[in-house]
Amino acid sequence: MSENEKLLVVKDLVTTFATPGGPLPAVGGVSFDLDQNETLGIVGESGSGKTVLSRTIMGLQPRTNVTVSGSALLNGFEVVGASERAKRQIWGTDVAMVFQDPMTSLNPVMRIGKQIDESLRVRHGMSRSSAKHRAIELLELVGIPSPQQRYSAYPGQLSGGMRQRVVIAIALAGSPKLLMADEPTTGLDVTIQAQILNLLDELKERLKMSVILVTHDLGVVATRTSRIIVMYAGRIVEMGTTRDVFQDHRMPYTRALLESSPKVASPSHTRLVTIPGRPPNLLKLAAGCSFAPRCAYATDRCRQERPELQPAGDPGHLFACWNPLPTTRGATPQ
Numbered sequence: 001m002s003e004n005e006k007l008l009v010v011k012d013l014v015t016t017f018a019t020p021g022g023p024l025p026a027v028g029g030v031s032f033d034l035d036q037n038e039t040l041g042i043v044g045e046s047g048s049g050k051t052v053l054s055r056t057i058m059g060l061q062p063r064t065n066v067t068v069s070g071s072a073l074l075n076g077f078e079v080v081g082a083s084e085r086a087k088r089q090i091w092g093t094d095v096a097m098v099f100q101d102p103m104t105s106l107n108p109v110m111r112i113g114k115q116i117d118e119s120l121r122v123r124h125g126m127s128r129s130s131a132k133h134r135a136i137e138l139l140e141l142v143g144i145p146s147p148q149q150r151y152s153a154y155p156g157q158l159s160g161g162m163r164q165r166v167v168i169a170i171a172l173a174g175s176p177k178l179l180m181a182d183e184p185t186t187g188l189d190v191t192i193q194a195q196i197l198n199l200l201d202e203l204k205e206r207l208k209m210s211v212i213l214v215t216h217d218l219g220v221v222a223t224r225t226s227r228i229i230v231m232y233a234g235r236i237v238e239m240g241t242t243r244d245v246f247q248d249h250r251m252p253y254t255r256a257l258l259e260s261s262p263k264v265a266s267p268s269h270t271r272l273v274t275i276p277g278r279p280p281n282l283l284k285l286a287a288g289c290s291f292a293p294r295c296a297y298a299t300d301r302c303r304q305e306r307p308e309l310q311p312a313g314d315p316g317h318l319f320a321c322w323n324p325l326p327t328t329r330g331a332t333p334q
């Protein structure tokens, strides 16, 4: 697929927050692309920049104290530097996001039907009756039983899984080409997590969307993505096909993430990732590899020079490491 046919092309994207402690580079120069109808996973520990990257790609930043540079070309639209007005044209129709905290994405005092209607009427200019009709269709599409009745329910009357289905229905209201799901199953119990992830898979096929699945949990992406990006301290440290990342990873951080993740084959992947040591303070990034203080393979060079991404062999498999792992041992996706 040529670059023109890609749904998303991100080049050297940098997002820096101005903070009282100085500039904080939450995303430090990220490049990747996404095909039509592809599911891409973005993984990394808490604070690695997954949410800021996703929001930057959507053009959703705070109004002040943030600088963005580079390029994010979404379905031919340059998001970086675009006005709010121009971005409103692509929100919902080209890209939609299921936000990290589903419980706060819904208004607790508004009936769920109204919340979907509102999105359809404000964003897509539908009449009241067509919006209601479409809202019920969307509730059905996301697997909510008795959608006619549920249309009038308040969020508090639904279970966590059902609420997350409503959040997904709202995101789908404008038939987006790209759905970004930021930790879409956090806080849900294991069986419900699987149901929501299965629903996203089904919807992707049915609606011919691309999906970016953002998670700290490798179990979530093991079987559901074609490619994976591994982030550390705001940068991509390894990316490749899901098989490359699970079985032929070269970057020690990727291995640490895999080893410290709950078993990918196990259905009970609810434990948070813990790797010895702490992620770096982004306000005080050292010159070399950001993972060096926690890496068993670190050498002097690692502490002095930052490794850039380099090809690993398989097309599209890249890693950033001076002392890459030679083996292909790792967890196997089921």
Ligand SMILES: Nc1ncnc2c1ncn2[C@@H]1O[C@H](COP(=O)(O)OP(=O)(O)OP(=O)(O)O)[C@@H](O)[C@H]1O
Pocket (backbone or CB within 6 Å): 017, 019, 024, 026, 044, 045, 046, 047, 048, 049, 050, 051, 052, 053, 062, 100, 216, 282
């Ligand atoms: N508005 C902001 N102002 C200043 N710093 C911010 C802001 N938003 C995020 N950050 C910082 O940017 C870094 C990346 O945060 P981000 O939320 O993208 O991490 P994450 O990978 O999504 O983590 P998690 O898995 O916990 O959701 C963190 O250090 C965070 O504190």
Ligand code: SF4
Pocket (backbone or CB within 6 Å): 251, 252, 253, 289, 290, 291, 292, 293, 295, 296, 297, 298, 299, 302, 307, 320, 321, 322, 323, 324
């Ligand atoms: S560059 Fe050095 S410190 Fe960084 S991951 Fe590779 S071996 Fe470890």
Ligand SMILES: [Mg+2]
Pocket (backbone or CB within 6 Å): 050, 051, 052, 100, 182
């Ligand atoms: Mg996040």
